[in-house]
Amino acid sequence: MEQTKYLVVGSSHAALEALTAIRMHDPDGSLTLLTRDPHLPYSPTVLPYVVSGRSAPDNVFLRDESFFAAQKISLKRGKALKALHSSRNTAELADGSEITYEKLLLATGASPAIPPIPGIDQVSYHVLRTLDDATQLHAAMKASKQAVVMGAGLVGMHAAENLVKAGAKVTIVEMAKQLTDGYFDATAAALIEQAFTDNGATILTGSRVVKLAPSAVGATITLESGATLEADLLLVATGVKPNIDFLVGEGAAVERDKGILVSERMQTSVPNVYAAGDCAQAKSFYSDTKVMNAILPDAAEQGRIAGMAMAGDPGIKDYPGGIPVNTYHFFGRHAISVGLSKVPEGGEVVTRFDEASGRYLKVIFHEGRLTGIYGVNEFFDAGVMSQLILRRIDLAPLRERFLAEPMKTGREIMSRTWR
Amino acid sequence: MGAYNTIAFDAAKCDGCGDCMTACAETKVGAGDSARSRIQIGGDAANGFELALCRQCGDPKCVSVCPAGALGKDAASGVIAWDASKCVDCLLCTVGCAYAGIALDEATGRVAKCDMCEGNPACVTACPHDALKLVTTSRIYNEVGNWEDLFAPGLAGCQGCNTELLMRHTLRRVGPDTVLATPPGCVPGMGSVGFNGTTGTKVPVFHPLLTNTAPMLAGVKRHYKRIGREITALAIAGDGGASDVGFQSLSGAAERNEQILFMVVDNEGYMNTGMQRSSCTPYGAWTSTTPVGEATHGKTQDAKNLPLIMVNHRCEYVATASTAYMEDFYDKLDKAIAASKRGFAYLHVYSPCTTGWRFPTDQNMEVARKAVETNFVMLWEYSRAGGLHFTRPVDDPLPVTEYLKAMGRFRHLSDDQISHIQSKVVENLGFVKQLAHVAKA
Numbered sequence: 001m002e003q004t005k006y007l008v009v010g011s012s013h014a015a016l017e018a019l020t021a022i023r024m025h026d027p028d029g030s031l032t033l034l035t036r037d038p039h040l041p042y043s044p045t046v047l048p049y050v051v052s053g054r055s056a057p058d059n060v061f062l063r064d065e066s067f068f069a070a071q072k073i074s075l076k077r078g079k080a081l082k083a084l085h086s087s088r089n090t091a092e093l094a095d096g097s098e099i100t101y102e103k104l105l106l107a108t109g110a111s112p113a114i115p116p117i118p119g120i121d122q123v124s125y126h127v128l129r130t131l132d133d134a135t136q137l138h139a140a141m142k143a144s145k146q147a148v149v150m151g152a153g154l155v156g157m158h159a160a161e162n163l164v165k166a167g168a169k170v171t172i173v174e175m176a177k178q179l180t181d182g183y184f185d186a187t188a189a190a191l192i193e194q195a196f197t198d199n200g201a202t203i204l205t206g207s208r209v210v211k212l213a214p215s216a217v218g219a220t221i222t223l224e225s226g227a228t229l230e231a232d233l234l235l236v237a238t239g240v241k242p243n244i245d246f247l248v249g250e251g252a253a254v255e256r257d258k259g260i261l262v263s264e265r266m267q268t269s270v271p272n273v274y275a276a277g278d279c280a281q282a283k284s285f286y287s288d289t290k291v292m293n294a295i296l297p298d299a300a301e302q303g304r305i306a307g308m309a310m311a312g313d314p315g316i317k318d319y320p321g322g323i324p325v326n327t328y329h330f331f332g333r334h335a336i337s338v339g340l341s342k343v344p345e346g347g348e349v350v351t352r353f354d355e356a357s358g359r360y361l362k363v364i365f366h367e368g369r370l371t372g373i374y375g376v377n378e379f380f381d382a383g384v385m386s387q388l389i390l391r392r393i394d395l396a397p398l399r400e401r402f403l404a405e406p407m408k409t410g411r412e413i414m415s416r417t418w419r
Numbered sequence: 420m421g422a423y424n425t426i427a428f429d430a431a432k433c434d435g436c437g438d439c440m441t442a443c444a445e446t447k448v449g450a451g452d453s454a455r456s457r458i459q460i461g462g463d464a465a466n467g468f469e470l471a472l473c474r475q476c477g478d479p480k481c482v483s484v485c486p487a488g489a490l491g492k493d494a495a496s497g498v499i500a501w502d503a504s505k506c507v508d509c510l511l512c513t514v515g516c517a518y519a520g521i522a523l524d525e526a527t528g529r530v531a532k533c534d535m536c537e538g539n540p541a542c543v544t545a546c547p548h549d550a551l552k553l554v555t556t557s558r559i560y561n562e563v564g565n566w567e568d569l570f571a572p573g574l575a576g577c578q579g580c581n582t583e584l585l586m587r588h589t590l591r592r593v594g595p596d597t598v599l600a601t602p603p604g605c606v607p608g609m610g611s612v613g614f615n616g617t618t619g620t621k622v623p624v625f626h627p628l629l630t631n632t633a634p635m636l637a638g639v640k641r642h643y644k645r646i647g648r649e650i651t652a653l654a655i656a657g658d659g660g661a662s663d664v665g666f667q668s669l670s671g672a673a674e675r676n677e678q679i680l681f682m683v684v685d686n687e688g689y690m691n692t693g694m695q696r697s698s699c700t701p702y703g704a705w706t707s708t709t710p711v712g713e714a715t716h717g718k719t720q721d722a723k724n725l726p727l728i729m730v731n732h733r734c735e736y737v738a739t740a741s742t743a744y745m746e747d748f749y750d751k752l753d754k755a756i757a758a759s760k761r762g763f764a765y766l767h768v769y770s771p772c773t774t775g776w777r778f779p780t781d782q783n784m785e786v787a788r789k790a791v792e793t794n795f796v797m798l799w800e801y802s803r804a805g806g807l808h809f810t811r812p813v814d815d816p817l818p819v820t821e822y823l824k825a826m827g828r829f830r831h832l833s834d835d836q837i838s839h840i841q842s843k844v845v846e847n848l849g850f851v852k853q854l855a856h857v858a859k860a
């Protein structure tokens with residue numbers, strides 16, 4: 001049976017950061033990367049640009065074969081983890097083969113969550129999570145005249161923009177009262193909505209799809225209101241669910257809630273098994289509860305910590321907890337959100353909106369500290385703001401300056417911490 | 420992998436003129452609009468100026484969060500390069516950077532970052548105040564990192580001692596064709612002569628007496644010359660051995676212009692035998708033989724200036740050095756090695772002693788640096804052709820108290836003693852300046 005010191009499952013951000021961290025501390029320990037994807041490592045985040053045609057599908061890889069050779073990592077592509085036999089530290093693959101590990105990282109990410117709408121299994125639809133999804137959508141998009149996007153999260157919005165630009169008549173159907181719910185507040189969402197409607201898209205918020213049926217064009221979509229839509233291209237982008245279906249049998253002992261529950265060092269409840277990224281549920285920065293914070297920077301951070309923990313790197317530091325961060329680019333504009341959108345008890349919100357320029361800024365303070373900052377067309381450095389939050393820097397003495405010029409003031413503060 | 424050049428910012432020298440930003444914008448986007456510069460100066464005169472600039476991190480987060488493979492650290496230059504054709508403008512790199520080293524250029528809607536202008540940054544050239552400098556990071560490390568370390572691993576030094584650094588660097592530089600003499604002192608104490616019948620070095624090493632180090636080494640060198648083999652004859656000796664009991668023979672070898680390199684590691688006392696005073700111990704310092712109590716308050720005489728005495732032998736080469744200034748040390752070591760092929764070369768290295776001087780073990784470099792910054796010791800070099808000149812002149816010396824208070828051996832000093840030491844610093848500086856002046860004339 002095959003044996004490896006470190007077995008990393010998944011080939012995206014969490015997994016790649018773990019590889020780096022392991023190799024920094026242990027240059028020689030046998031290391032195996034297992035992924036069900038047939039391609040070299042790439043990021044789901046780049047896929048909207050593959051859909052639009054801006055990025056060629058063979059030009060988005062984050063590592064090449066020579067990287068794996070140089071780092072002495074055995075790369076197994078197109079091979080899925082099927083079950084975990086944790087009592088004997090063994091992973092069972094879909095092809096029936098087994099690999100024994102000393103330390104295992106589950107960095108299996110997430111997949112599109114398909115809502116249980118009657119008829120969904122009878123129509124053909126697209127999702128967007130893998131490179132193959134993206135090339136299929138790219139091909140289908142060219143022929144599309146009337147497209148429907150279910151779900152107005154960032155994945156849906158990105159795809160909708162691409163479809164609009166490709167010349168389709170696009171309708172976005174969203175259950176929530178506003179689009180980009182959970183990422184941006186109502187004011188920001190209205191600005192985003194405006195940009196979409198200005199470009200010809202139809203947005204139906206507060207609408208639920210109740211039935212799907214095949215039709216001559218493609219699919220008929222029935223809304224709760226009774227109205228129907230015809231689509232020659234249907235994209236389902238109603239959120240994601242973590243990839244944890246291999247936690248069966250003995251693997252079921254790995255404790256989970258929405259995702260795999262992990263400690264501040266990315267350890268699961270089962271010895272020698274770690275988890276990081278979109279499949280993991282880790283501490284929030286704002287409370288002790290564990291949350292899903294399915295964003296790329298957090299996947300990388302968690303992967304790094306997991307790798308250090310697995311290799312026994314003494315330089316490891318506890319995960320400080322995740323904060324939501326999003327940078328969203330739409331029709332030449334950008335929206336940036338860092339931190340909690342919810343105003344904490346006793347917190348204070350300051351907003352500034354200039355209708356002429358469409359510049360919108362919202363800052364949330366709590367006890368003199370920044371807890372969240374949102375901007376549309378108002379650039380600030382998301383990394384700087386994240387640090388102000390994570391380091392709990394007291395902004396009370398600089399409050400007015402910070403509000404007047406958040407970008408400049410934030411940079412100054414971080415520059416000072418450097419020296 | 421090595422270490423790389425970086426742009427260093429000295430906020431104290433910045434007056435916020437913005438020339439760097441104009442120069443950057445002009446070079447990179449052909450317009451003087453400083454908002455588009457990749458170096459951003461913030462802050463103000465009252466609270467100090469601040470910098471947002473790519474630090475070209477060793478383990479860059481902007482790279483690890485880029486979903487498009489558009490950022491990568493170049494192994495040769497260390498520059499984090501941005502590939503415009505791969506970038507998808509998602510701004511995730513700006514999430515990764517804590518210092519706004521990569522940021523949105525609103526004019527293009529794309530990110531922009533410093534690319535070090537192919538090694539010759541326009542901002543550095545433009546800065547009229549020397550606030551920006553291109554620092555050649557770890558030049559020594561990059562250069563000598565691959566040379567053979569000729570000392571055995573695991574030397575038995577005191578915690579925080581910098582003599583190991585000195586020994587390893589020096590031997591790497593002189594190389595394997597060397598015969599080493601290490602008279603009694605810290606250097607053999609740390610293990611150069613070895614344990615259990617094996618030497619602590621990978622070159623021939625011997626353990627002369629304090630009194631005969633220079634002539635024994637000179638004899639060895641002469642032998643090799645006679646048999647036609649080129650070697651470097653190197654002594655690494657302590658200040659006690661060299662300036663006190665070994666001085667007569669040292670002076671003799673210098674006078675005969677023997678072809679040897681004599682390095683003194685000056686920790687200002689007999690530190691390995693229990694911290695007794697030597698003639699290099701400075702005035703006022705506590706040692707076990709110049710105790711501090713009701714009647715006595717440390718050493719009552721001033722230190723002998725051994726390197727200046729060696730200048731008066733008109734050696735091939737004489738220099739002072741400090742472990743806080745390794746690049747300066749390396750320059751001098753190179754010159755001393757070359758000079759030792761012609762005649763007598765003498766290198767005097769000021770080397771703070773954690774144990775004997777009583778300072779925390781993590782402060783060795785800081786103490787060494789303060790000695791130079793206060794002019795308590797001076798870094799200069801002498802050769803017959805070039806005369807004497809300062810290699811690191813200190814225009815704006817700190818008061819000597821900055822140095823004295825960094826360690827315990829001066830803790831007891833009275834105001835009178837301190838002013839004596841300060842006046843000696845001024846006097847010594849004047850004296851060396853005169854010599855430098857003479858050399859120039």
Ligand SMILES: Cc1cc2nc3c(=O)[nH]c(=O)nc-3n(C[C@H](O)[C@H](O)[C@H](O)COP(=O)(O)OP(=O)(O)OC[C@H]3O[C@@H](n4cnc5c(N)ncnc54)[C@H](O)[C@@H]3O)c2cc1C
Pocket residue numbers: 009010011012013014015034035036037043044045046047048079080081082107108109110111128129154155158243246276277278279294295296297299325326327509511
């Ligand atoms: C279209 C789109 C746009 C996005 N945009 C942004 C954005 O702008 N900003 C942002 O922060 N985040 C964005 N995200 C989210 C971001 O991509 C994820 O948070 C991130 O990729 C998570 O990384 P991960 O390594 O945890 O998991 P994933 O990227 O999901 O990777 C999981 C890996 O595990 C493999 N795998 C899964 N199951 C198995 C198995 N059983 N056996 C073997 N291998 C398996 C997969 O093949 C894959 O390689 C976006 C996501 C999408 C889909």
